[in-house]
Each structure stands twice: as structure tokens, then as C-alpha cells.
Amino acid sequence: MKKLALLSILTLTSFILFSQTEKRLIPSATLKNMEGANVNTSDFNNDGKPMIINFWATWCSPCKRELNNIAEVYGDWVKTTGVKLIAVSIDDARNAGKVAPYVNGKAWEYEVYIDSNQDFKRALNVNNVPHTFLVNGKGEIVWQHNSYLEGDEDELYEALKKLAAGEDL
Amino acid sequence: MSLKKVISFVLLIAPFIANNISAQSIDQVMSRGEIHGNFQLDMQYYQEDSLIGATAVPEHTLMNGFANFIYTNGNFEAGFRYESYLNTMLGFPAKYKGNGIGYRYASFTNEEMKITVGNFYEQFGNGLIFRSYEERGLGYDNAMDGIRINYKLAEGLSVKGVIGKQRLYFESGEGIVRGIDGELMVNDVLGGTLKESKTKLTLGGSFVSKYQADQSSQYNLPENVGAYAGRFVLQRGKISLNGEYARKINDPSADNNFIYKEGEAFYAQTSYSSKGFGLTFSAKGVDNMSFRSDRNASLTDLQINYLPTLTRQHLYNLLATLYPYATQPNGEIAFQGELVYKFKKETFLGGKNGMSLLINYSTVYNIDSTALPASDTTYLGYTSNLFAIGEERYYDEINVELTKKFSPKLSGIFTYSNIMFNQAVVQGKTPQDHPDIYANVGVIDLTYKLNKKHAIRAEFQGLFTKQDHQDWATVLIEYSYAPHWFIAVMDQYNFGNLIEKERIHYYFASAGYLKGTNRIQIGYGRQREGIFCVGGVCRNVPAASGLTLSITSSF
Numbered sequence: 120m121k122k123l124a125l126l127s128i129l130t131l132t133s134f135i136l137f138s139q140t141e142k143r144l145i146p147s148a149t150l151k152n153m154e155g156a157n158v159n160t161s162d163f164n165n166d167g168k169p170m171i172i173n174f175w176a177t178w179c180s181p182c183k184r185e186l187n188n189i190a191e192v193y194g195d196w197v198k199t200t201g202v203k204l205i206a207v208s209i210d211d212a213r214n215a216g217k218v219a220p221y222v223n224g225k226a227w228e229y230e231v232y233i234d235s236n237q238d239f240k241r242a243l244n245v246n247n248v249p250h251t252f253l254v255n256g257k258g259e260i261v262w263q264h265n266s267y268l269e270g271d272e273d274e275l276y277e278a279l280k281k282l283a284a285g286e287d288l
Numbered sequence: 289m290s291l292k293k294v295i296s297f298v299l300l301i302a303p304f305i306a307n308n309i310s311a312q313s314i315d316q317v318m319s320r321g322e323i324h325g326n327f328q329l330d331m332q333y334y335q336e337d338s339l340i341g342a343t344a345v346p347e348h349t350l351m352n353g354f355a356n357f358i359y360t361n362g363n364f365e366a367g368f369r370y371e372s373y374l375n376t377m378l379g380f381p382a383k384y385k386g387n388g389i390g391y392r393y394a395s396f397t398n399e400e401m402k403i404t405v406g407n408f409y410e411q412f413g414n415g416l417i418f419r420s421y422e423e424r425g426l427g428y429d430n431a432m433d434g435i436r437i438n439y440k441l442a443e444g445l446s447v448k449g450v451i452g453k454q455r456l457y458f459e460s461g462e463g464i465v466r467g468i469d470g471e472l473m474v475n476d477v478l479g480g481t482l483k484e485s486k487t488k489l490t491l492g493g494s495f496v497s498k499y500q501a502d503q504s505s506q507y508n509l510p511e512n513v514g515a516y517a518g519r520f521v522l523q524r525g526k527i528s529l530n531g532e533y534a535r536k537i538n539d540p541s542a543d544n545n546f547i548y549k550e551g552e553a554f555y556a557q558t559s560y561s562s563k564g565f566g567l568t569f570s571a572k573g574v575d576n577m578s579f580r581s582d583r584n585a586s587l588t589d590l591q592i593n594y595l596p597t598l599t600r601q602h603l604y605n606l607l608a609t610l611y612p613y614a615t616q617p618n619g620e621i622a623f624q625g626e627l628v629y630k631f632k633k634e635t636f637l638g639g640k641n642g643m644s645l646l647i648n649y650s651t652v653y654n655i656d657s658t659a660l661p662a663s664d665t666t667y668l669g670y671t672s673n674l675f676a677i678g679e680e681r682y683y684d685e686i687n688v689e690l691t692k693k694f695s696p697k698l699s700g701i702f703t704y705s706n707i708m709f710n711q712a713v714v715q716g717k718t719p720q721d722h723p724d725i726y727a728n729v730g731v732i733d734l735t736y737k738l739n740k741k742h743a744i745r746a747e748f749q750g751l752f753t754k755q756d757h758q759d760w761a762t763v764l765i766e767y768s769y770a771p772h773w774f775i776a777v778m779d780q781y782n783f784g785n786l787i788e789k790e791r792i793h794y795y796f797a798s799a800g801y802l803k804g805t806n807r808i809q810i811g812y813g814r815q816r817e818g819i820f821c822v823g824g825v826c827r828n829v830p831a832a833s834g835l836t837l838s839i840t841s842s843f
Contacts, residue, residue, distance in 0.1 A: 143322060155521040179603075180604075184735075211415070213596035214601060216557040217626055219528065223565065226563050235411060242358070244842040247840065250805075264771070264805070268802070269735055269737060270768070271771050274770065
């Protein structure tokens with residue numbers, strides 16, 4: 120019985136893994152936008168141009184450093200690649216109300232959502248923030264990176280430029 | 289959970305998959321399926337260090353690890369988390385022991401409805417009467433085990449229903465929790481011209497009830513305890529206003545000393561923001577609102593609700609770990625204001641590269657209450673007014689943070705904080721020999737970019753107080769080589785301690801390698817006994833010394 124169950128799990132898993140050739144699409148989860156309305160993540164789109172999905176929190180120092188650093192070059196990135204950055208805050212009720220004033224106060228031009236219950240974070244298997252995903256025009260995840268070190272945004276930009284030029288990553 | 293249970297779970301979900309398969313070819317169905325997961329491992333080799341009070345452990349090393357696996361196929365989804373504690377690391381609840389499946393679920397979605405069976409995390413409104421969530425870094429997990437239904441009744445109108453038992457380590461608590469929540473986006477539902485209106489209104493309401501048999505011979509305890517809450521969010525352009533009020537019927541428990549008083553709470557927030565400027569004010573009151581699915585539970589076990597703390601969540605080590613505030617569920621009233629402002633570039637204060645300012649003020653008091661006399665027979669404990677501020681202050685802080693870029697290479701964050709901390713109340717110490725702590729804290733955090741990939745970051749922190757262990761200093765130097773490497777050294781020094789032999793250095797060195805979603809970090813040194821917080825939840829960790837290894841990954 121045990122062996123049979125294990126065997127069926129293994130067969131199922133290997134079947135899925137080997138058949139998993141296409142890239143992963145953005146999974147579905149419900150987030151709140153800055154107006155308090157529900158938005159489904161599978162509706163994220165940027166008219167066929169690339170998107171960056173970044174997980175952050177108001178209490179996370181490296182997250183804010185990363186988003187502040189990107190904010191300075193974001194205008195150029197948008198101009199050259201048409202990219203849209205979606206910043207998903209995992210702040211809960213303690214800080215969720217401070218997200219919009221913080222984002223506006225820092226004059227960020229990103230599209231910002233709140234994942235208070237961390238459903239989207241779990242769906243994307245994010246361990247810790249910050250975590251960054253690069254998504255192609257078809258909504259497929261093509262690149263991801265955990266943590267932030269000063270200068271990481273350059274690597275992200277290189278990947279983004281390749282993606283925008285239609286090259287393989 | 290035993291292997292037997294895993295097998296029965298697999299058998300449980302198999303029909304879902306099999307059903308799909310019979311209709312279409314296996315190949316077609318399977319090619320739509322995806323498996324993803326994430327993994328984390330923390331391990332420590334413990335050394336004895338009598339100076340800081342760290343002891344060795346009989347196992348020499350302790351380890352916590354887990355991995356999540358999620359399978360999705362069209363509208364079907366199933367997943368589980370394997371957890372391993374061999375044995376539980378110091379500071380984690382010792383009841384996590386051995387291996388098991390701590391979490392497993394299956395769900396499907398169709399046009400209007402999502403059904404989840406097994407474990408799930410969910411929250412109603414701000415969580416004042418219901419929130420099940422996890423904070424793996426602290427071993428906090430009160431996942432529900434039961435059934436959840438999310439139903440979208442109409443555009444702008446949705447309902448959630450939950451029923452289940454709460455996770456208690458590798459078991460479930462004995463109480464049953466049931467709840468329903470509805471949310472209405474008024475503009476969407478009424479439609480017409482309102483849909484385009486700049487003013488948007490959302491209303492929400494929830495009801496939660498728990499059941500636990502009364503086995504007491506001493507009291508006549510309520511077996512069903514209900515709680516309800518109502519909320520609104522009003523938004524017009526740059527202005528936002530939201531509020532929630534919650535009430536709970538009598539719920540005698542170990543937390544409130546088995547009194548029969550009802551509980552209540554409110555949380556209100558307003559904000560105004562425009563480009564370069566953000567302002568928030570919030571207020572919160574809590575009275576007798578501890579809510580657990582087992583009336584005898586303590587610590588972080590079996591909590592049904594979440595009472596957010598209304599103080600600034602700190603980023604720097606000394607501020608975050610020495611005197612962090614935590615909500616007092618038995619009663620408190622709190623206020624907070626925060627201003628974020630960005631000075632434009634090419635102005636006097638903004639300079640060439642701009643500067644931004646954040647000011648946060650928060651204060652917390654007890655609520656005004658009067659204890660009932662000993663002759664009282666109502667067992668209500670005390671009388672109170674949720675909106676009346678009492679005379680005892682629990683916490684107070686003014687925090688100023690300046691972020692300034694001096695040049696493309698050099699930037700800095702400068703923080704000043706002045707805090708008052710009532711350790712007797714917040715940490716449950718005796719008031720006689722634990723006076724309120726008044727501290728001044730300064731932090732200078734500088735980042736210098738050597739070139740595109742190499743950077744040095746240095747933190748200098750000082751905490752000055754006449755109480756507790758007096759003055760502390762922390763120096764941290766981090767060298768990073770993007771995108772893969774970093775190395776850091778830190779020393780925390782209790783230089784002002786009045787007792788000379790307790791002026792201890794807590795040094796710690798670490799190095800890490802990162803690639804994609806992989807992160808491997810090793811560290812060596814001393815960790816101070818103290819309070820460790822992640823995402824607003826805190827736990828006490830004992831002093832420890834030794835070698836640590838941490839690995840995270842996802843796919």
C-alpha cells in the first residue's frame with residue numbers, strides 16, 4: 120500500500136516535471152490595489168511588453184534600497200524597454216495603510232498592490248523579501264532573483280534589455 | 289502527520305486528477321500541470337559560552353527545515369509542506385519536534401467559487417476577529433484545517449466562509465472555528481455613474497464563532513463564543529479613510545483571568561498623499577480582545593485574531609531587538625502619525641541628488657478602567673471605556689529618518705529615535721525593579737559604491753539609556769560583490785553597562801552566496817539573548833554561540 124502510493128506520487132511527479140516544458144505563467148491570487156479594490160494577479164499585463172514583479176515590505180530595509188535605487192533609473196528603463204514594475208507589498212494590517220503614503224512620498228512611479236494575506240507570495244514560492252521576477256510580454260516568468268545587493272539592479276536591467284530585444288535569457 | 293495520512297491525502301486528491309484524465313488524454317491534461325516549490329534550512333552548531341550565558345546542546349547541532357510543493361493544473365491546485373525539526377533550534381517552540389507534513393490542501397476554482405479543503409490561511413478585514421497566518425522564521429503558524437469557500441456573488445460583492453480547527457504544532461487545537469465575511473464595493477454594485485465616481489466606498493462585515501466544550505467544574509463557561517466586526521474604506525483621490533470596529537461576547541480565558549466581560553476593538557486610519565508627500569494618522573483601541581480557540585492556551589498558540597501593533601516597525605538591530613513594542617490584548621489605546629516627504633532635486637535641502645524625510649510618532653496608553661470590588665458577583669472583572677485614555681503609558685516614540693544621496697557613489701540613511709518603553713507591562717516584569725526605559729538612539733547607515741558591482745555598507749548604531757543595561761553600540765560592515773557574494777562583520781557592544789564584567793562584545797561574521805533563487809549563508813559568532821521579530825511577530829531567543837548555516841531556494 121505504502122509502496123504503491125509512493126510509486127504513484129513519483130510517477131505523477133516525474134510525469135509533471137518532464138512535461139513541464141513551457142514557462143510558468145503568473146499564478147492567480149487576489150490582491151488589493153491602492154484604492155482598496157480587489158485585483159486578480161492573472162490580469163496583470165503590459166500590452167505585450169515586459170513586467171517586473173517585486174515583493175517588498177515597508178519594514179524591509181534592502182527592499183526599500185532596491186526600489187529607491189530602481190526609482191532613479193526607472194524612467195530610462197521604461198523608455199528603452201517599455202517595462203512596467205509592479206511592487207507587491209506584503210505588509211499586513213499594521214503597516215498596509217502606510218504603503219500608499221510611503222510610495223507617493225517617495226514619488227515612486229510603480230504600480231503598487233498589497234498582499235496582506237501573502238497568498239500571492241505563497242503562490243510564487245517566495246521565501247523572503249525582496250524577491251524579483253521578470254515576466255515577458257506573454258506573462259511568463261523568465262528570470263527571478265532573491266535578496267538585494269547594491270548593484271543588483273544592473274543585472275536586472277541587462278536581463279530586461281535582452282528580453283525586450285527578444286533574446287534568450 | 290504520519291505517512292498514512294499523506295497516503296490518504298493522495299488518495300483523496302487522486303479522483304480529482306483521475307476525473308480530469310478520463311475526459312481527455314493523459315498527455316493533454318498533464319502538459320497543463322505545473323509543480324513549483326520552495327525550501328529553507330537553518331542549522332546551528334552550538335558552543336558553550338559562559339560569558340553570555342549560552343549553553344551547548346546534547347545534539348551539538350540543531351536544524352529546522354521545510355519545503356513547500358504546489359501542483360497546479362488549470363483550475364485545480366494542491367500542495368503540501370514537509371517540515372523537519374531535528375531537533376528544534378533554540379528559541380523556537382520546543383513542541384515542534386521531528387518530521388511531518390505541517391500543511392496540505394487541495395482546491396479548485398470555477399467561475400464564481402473557489403473551494404479549498406485541508407489547510408489554508410485567511411483573513412477578514414484587518415484581522416481583528418479572524419486571521420490565520422504563518423511566520424515561518426519564528427515558528428508561528430495557526431493555519432486552519434477544514435474547509436473554505438470563496439464566493440463571488442456579483443461584481444463587487446464577495447463572501448468568504450471558513451470552518452476548521454487551528455494548527456497547534458503537529459496537531460490541531462480542540463476548538464472549532466467558524467466564520468463568514470462579506471465585502472461590498474458599493475460603486476461596483478450600484479453601478480451607473482457611481483462606477484466612474486472619484487469617491488469609492490467599500491463596506492465589509494464579518495462574524496466568527498468558536499466552539500469548545502466546557503469541562504470546568506469551577507465555572508459555567510460559554511461553549512460558543514461569537515465575535516463580529518464591521519468596516520469601511522472610503523477613498524477620494526488623494527484622501528483615504530478607513531475604519532473597523534469589532535466586538536466579542538463574554539469569553540472567560542486564561543488570558544483575561546476568566547472574567548465574563550465582553551471584548552471590543554477599533555482601528556481607524558486616514559491618509560493624504562500626493563507626489564513627494566504622504567501623511568498618515570491612525571488610532572486603535574483594544575479591550576479584552578484576546579481570542580483563541582482554546583481558552584487555556586497561551587503564548588502564540590491558537591490565536592484566532594490579530595491585533596496590529598501601532599508603533600513604527602524598526603529596521604535596525606538595536607531598535608528592533610532591544611525594546612520592541614507588542615500589542616497588549618487585554619487593553620490599550622494607541623495613536624500613530626507618519627509623514628513622508630521628498631525634497632526635490634536642485635533645491636536647497638534636496639541638493640543635487642535629492643533627499644527624503646520620514647517622521648513617525650507613536651504613543652500607547654492603557655485604557656481607562658476601574659476594577660470591580662471583591663464583593664462583585666457579576667465576574668465582569670472591571671468597567672472600562674474603550675475610547676478613554678488611561679494614565680499609564682506603555683510606549684512612546686518619535687522617529688526621524690533622513691535619506692540622502694550625496695553623490696552617485698555615496699548615500700546615507702540617518703535615523704534618530706527617542707523612545708519610552710514600559711518594560712514592566714510589555715515584558716511582564718515586576719514594576720518595582722524594572723522602571724520605564726527612556727532611550728535615545730542614533731543610526732548612521734552609509735553605502736559607498738566602489739564601482740558598478742562592488743559596494744561597502746557600514747552601520748553605526750548607538751543606544752543611550754540610564755535604565756536596563758545602559759548604553760549599547762553596534763558597528764556593522766558589509767562588503768558586497770553583486771550579484772553573487774557578500775561578507776559582513778558585526779559587533780554589538782554593551783559598553784555602558786554599569787557592571788563592568790557585563791560589558792560584553794557580541795561579534796558575528798557572515799558570508800553568503802546568492803544566485804537566482806538560491807541563497808547560502810554561513811555565520812559564526814555570538815547572538816545576544818533578546819527579542820527577535822519578523823514581520824511584526826516577536827519571540828524571545830536565548831543567548832547562543834556557534835556556527836550557523838542557512839539555505840533557501842525555490843523553483
